[in-house]
Amino acid sequence: MTPVEAVANAHAWFEHHSGWAPPDEGTLEEWLADGMCRAPDDCAVLPRGWCDHGLASWRLILDAI
Numbered sequence: 001m002t003p004v005e006a007v008a009n010a011h012a013w014f015e016h017h018s019g020w021a022p023p024d025e026g027t028l029e030e031w032l033a034d035g036m037c038r039a040p041d042d043c044a045v046l047p048r049g050w051c052d053h054g055l056a057s058w059r060l061i062l063d064a065i
């Protein structure tokens with residue numbers, strides 16, 4: 001899988017789920033300071049990676065917007 005595909009998967013996931021919200025800037029910075037990030041389904045992921053479900057990290061998603 002590529003980052004572009006992972007971001008596309010995340011956008012598809014957004015369309016079928018509710019109750020998610022992007023992290024605020026401080027939260028995102030905290031994750032990155034810890035060397036990790038989260039995917040929209042709350043899985044812990046590498047900052048520029050994606051979770052086992054194929055969803056991109058918030059970092060990748062927000063960078064792509």
Ligand SMILES: [Zn+2]
Nearest residue numbers: 041043051053
């Ligand atoms: Zn996941």
